[in-house]
Amino acid sequence: MDLNLTPEEAAWRDRLRAWLKDNVPEPWPQERRTESDADYWQFLRDWQRRLYDGGWAGVSWPKEYGGGGAGPVQQSIFLREIVRARAPESLGVIGEQLVGPTLIVWGTPEQKQRFLPRILTAEHVWCQGYSEPNSGSDLASLTTRAVRDGDEFVVNGQKIWTSFAHIADWCLLLVRTDPDAPKHKGITCLLVDMKSEGVSTRPLRQMSGDAGFNEVFFTDVRVPAENRLGPLNEGWRVGLTVLMNERANLGTAMYVYMHNALEQLVTRCRQRTRRGRRLADDPRVQEKIGQAWTELEIVRLSMDRALSRMSAGQTPGSEGSLLKLGWSEANQRLVQLSMEILGDASQLSTFDGGTWAYRYLRARGNTIEGGTSEIQRNILAERVLGLGKSG
Amino acid sequence: MHFELSRAQRLLADSVREFCQREFPSSRVRELMETEAAMEDRLWREFADQGWLGLHVSEQNDGLGLGIVDLAVLAEEFGRACVPGPWFTCTWAASLLQQIDSETARRLLSSLVNGTDKVSVAALEDDGDWQIRPERLASEVADGRLTGHKQCVHHAGQADWLLLPVRCSGTMAVVVVPADADGVQIEKTPGIDPTRTLYRVSFRETPVADDQILATGGQAADAWDAATRIMCVVTSAESLGLQEWMLAATVDYVRTRRQFGRTVGSFQAVQHHCANMLQMTDSARAAVWHAAWAVQEETAQADLAASTAAAWTSETARRCGNLAIQCHGGIGFTWEHDLHLYYRRAKACEFLLGDASFHREKLGRTILAGAD
Numbered sequence: 001m002d003l004n005l006t007p008e009e010a011a012w013r014d015r016l017r018a019w020l021k022d023n024v025p026e027p028w029p030q031e032r033r034t035e036s037d038a039d040y041w042q043f044l045r046d047w048q049r050r051l052y053d054g055g056w057a058g059v060s061w062p063k064e065y066g067g068g069g070a071g072p073v074q075q076s077i078f079l080r081e082i083v084r085a086r087a088p089e090s091l092g093v094i095g096e097q098l099v100g101p102t103l104i105v106w107g108t109p110e111q112k113q114r115f116l117p118r119i120l121t122a123e124h125v126w127c128q129g130y131s132e133p134n135s136g137s138d139l140a141s142l143t144t145r146a147v148r149d150g151d152e153f154v155v156n157g158q159k160i161w162t163s164f165a166h167i168a169d170w171c172l173l174l175v176r177t178d179p180d181a182p183k184h185k186g187i188t189c190l191l192v193d194m195k196s197e198g199v200s201t202r203p204l205r206q207m208s209g210d211a212g213f214n215e216v217f218f219t220d221v222r223v224p225a226e227n228r229l230g231p232l233n234e235g236w237r238v239g240l241t242v243l244m245n246e247r248a249n250l251g252t253a254m255y256v257y258m259h260n261a262l263e264q265l266v267t268r269c270r271q272r273t274r275r276g277r278r279l280a281d282d283p284r285v286q287e288k289i290g291q292a293w294t295e296l297e298i299v300r301l302s303m304d305r306a307l308s309r310m311s312a313g314q315t316p317g318s319e320g321s322l323l324k325l326g327w328s329e330a331n332q333r334l335v336q337l338s339m340e341i342l343g344d345a346s347q348l349s350t351f352d353g354g355t356w357a358y359r360y361l362r363a364r365g366n367t368i369e370g371g372t373s374e375i376q377r378n379i380l381a382e383r384v385l386g387l388g389k390s391g
Numbered sequence: 392m393h394f395e396l397s398r399a400q401r402l403l404a405d406s407v408r409e410f411c412q413r414e415f416p417s418s419r420v421r422e423l424m425e426t427e428a429a430m431e432d433r434l435w436r437e438f439a440d441q442g443w444l445g446l447h448v449s450e451q452n453d454g455l456g457l458g459i460v461d462l463a464v465l466a467e468e469f470g471r472a473c474v475p476g477p478w479f480t481c482t483w484a485a486s487l488l489q490q491i492d493s494e495t496a497r498r499l500l501s502s503l504v505n506g507t508d509k510v511s512v513a514a515l516e517d518d519g520d521w522q523i524r525p526e527r528l529a530s531e532v533a534d535g536r537l538t539g540h541k542q543c544v545h546h547a548g549q550a551d552w553l554l555l556p557v558r559c560s561g562t563m564a565v566v567v568v569p570a571d572a573d574g575v576q577i578e579k580t581p582g583i584d585p586t587r588t589l590y591r592v593s594f595r596e597t598p599v600a601d602d603q604i605l606a607t608g609g610q611a612a613d614a615w616d617a618a619t620r621i622m623c624v625v626t627s628a629e630s631l632g633l634q635e636w637m638l639a640a641t642v643d644y645v646r647t648r649r650q651f652g653r654t655v656g657s658f659q660a661v662q663h664h665c666a667n668m669l670q671m672t673d674s675a676r677a678a679v680w681h682a683a684w685a686v687q688e689e690t691a692q693a694d695l696a697a698s699t700a701a702a703w704t705s706e707t708a709r710r711c712g713n714l715a716i717q718c719h720g721g722i723g724f725t726w727e728h729d730l731h732l733y734y735r736r737a738k739a740c741e742f743l744l745g746d747a748s749f750h751r752e753k754l755g756r757t758i759l760a761g762a763d
Binding site for chain 2: 002003004005006010049073076204236266269270279280283285286287288289290293294297298301302304305307308309311312319322325326337338377378380381382384386387388
């Protein structure tokens with residue numbers, strides 16, 4: 001066991017730290033980071049571009065695709081240094097962490113050349129067209145159709161809960177290409193230009209007030225056949241690659257988010273008083289802060305342990321489900337604790353720009369998006385514990 | 392970064408597990424827990440021969456000179472087998488004695504490590520506060536005499552020596568007292584966990600010579616805190632072992648138990664309980680290993696890491712136990728089934744060195760103390 005960095009890792013961290021010190025924009029809109037704010041997205045695109053120019057985009061991607069060629073450990077260092085430097089979050093949640101790694105596994109050389117560099121420069125923002133109105137947890141029952149017509153597929157159908165679709169340039173889309181095959185065997189993955197004729201998005205207003213995710217409608221959308229990712233009718237396997245990456249990686253973004261929230265909470269506890277003393281001096285508050293901190297540490301350590309296993313060459317299998325179950329519920333407890341501590345004022349839009357109420361509401365989505373907690377538990381029970389559906 | 396056990400540590404885990412399977416089947420644990428000592432001399436001798444009474448004690452002091460991660464591996468296996476007896480308190484005494492630079496402490500440590508003498512740590516006072524600070528300690532040495540009470544002392548009835556924090560000239564001191572000294576009264580007070588016998592120890596004008604005062608002031612407080620960090624790791628690692636056993640037992644059971652014409656493990660309600668146990672056990676392992684490493688390397692985060700592990704495993708062990716019993720149904724509620732041994736032990740571990748609430752408050756205080 002050695003949780004210290006190797007000299008090489010430490011040197012890499014120091015280089016990154018120095019770069020961040022010179023490049024993190026100041027100030028940047030940390031408060032009230034809603035998902036619908038156009039300025040905010042442009043700001044993040046600019047930041048991503050700056051990371052790319054500095055050589056810090058896609059640190060764990062292979063070098064041949066413009067990445068840093070580093071391992072999962074550097075990925076973790078990167079994340080922590082981003083937090084430490086109070087840098088903006090990465091826009092690459094979907095492109096860099098989900099679509100890119102999937103393209104690297106399944107893409108043709110042409111697809112990799114065409115798409116991967118543009119993810120890192122934030123020229124292309126990606127979304128993933130997965131869920132449908134009648135296919136949520138049972139994703140494989142999806143019915144958006146793609147019919148081959150010459151050199152093209154013609155796509156008709158509807159997706160829903162599609163995050164970033166309203167600003168995305170490209171979509172990784174799961175479609176049904178063989179309606180007669182068993183449901184997992186008739187799905188294909190397509191890369192669809194969101195500017196294609198027949199694509200329309202309608203933002204869905206979330207309970208948090210945001211319109212960060214969308215309904216996406218496909219009406220006779222023509223997709224060049226060369227934009228098929230992976231073999232015909234094997235889109236389910238391609239899609240699973242995305243989901244594995246999603247579960248394993250989204251925790252890193254969440255860690256940054258939670259860390260920032262706790263830091264802000266601690267600051268408020270030092271500033272605000274109740275019953276004639278600072279919140280920070282109230283043992284009840286101290287215990288709650290201790291709990292929040294513990295939750296955050298557990299997220300970090302579980303992630304580190306998974307990273308360590310991955311860098312030892314073990315494939316991320318069910319770890320993703322363990323991590324996702326962990327961080328999603330940890331964040332929900334964190335937001336609950338935060339509002340308990342701060343009290344009535346924390347619900348106000350005038351208090352910290354309404355960030356606490358926003359975080360509180362947004363957190364309900366955590367145990368639903370990317371596979372509900374119930375789906376994660378099914379996966380763990382079946383694949384890790386060997387508890388079958390029948391018997 | 393390497394967040395895994397080394398090959399040698401995995402071998403250690405295997406050999407301890409084999410030993411425990413041979414020597415501590417649950418039938419044997421049940422026999423032992425019916426006795427006050429909860430341990431037999433032959434097995435204690437084996438512990439000493441294996442080096443398990445001084446795994447992390449330096450080689451100059453007759454220990455194996457291994458690290459806290461190794462100690463956590465041993466403790467996890469002892470938890471998995473629900474090993475009864477005074478190993479915890481003796482390991483605590485060794486951890487404390489090792490921090491103290493005194494001839495008496497060195498001699499005592501040596502006789503503890505080679506299995507000759509048993510030493511129990513008597514820490515907790517009647518106020519039940521695990522934050523041991525001189526201004527709040529009621530036990531006091533004055534004019535060479537010790538007076539005070541300690542509760543929940545492991546295996547004081549079989550100890551040759553008692554090691555305790557006291558107030559002495561307005562500061563904290565760590566003193567050692569022979570268990571049969573004048574004015575020492577030892578009363579058995581059975582706790583929830585029969586695998587470790589608890590005692591109330593009273594001292595009334597017990598003579599304490601100068602060389603029995605092993606450390607005072609800042610030195611005593613530092614030694615105490617260092618030993619506490621180590622033992623937070625040990626009790627957390629034990630809790631992890633308890634959880635591992637409860638998870639494995641539950642999964643085995645629900646795979647074979649049939650109701651409604653199918654195994655109960657095929658029902659989603661039961662599967663989700665098991666998945667939750669798995670998730671809690673996995674996260675507990677990350678917390679325990681991190682704490683063990685941080686304490687071993689004495690990093691700046693060692694204190695926080697130890698409290699985080701203690702706070703987290705206290706909760707996860709109890710909740711795993713709740714779910715394990717629930718998934719077993721009626722049989723899980725019987726004396727006959729071994730689950731209650733683990734459930735009881737988990738509750739006792741939860742209290743040891745402070746429960747989750749205690750550690751959270753301590754963590755929160757530290758985190759909030761930084762200036763803005």
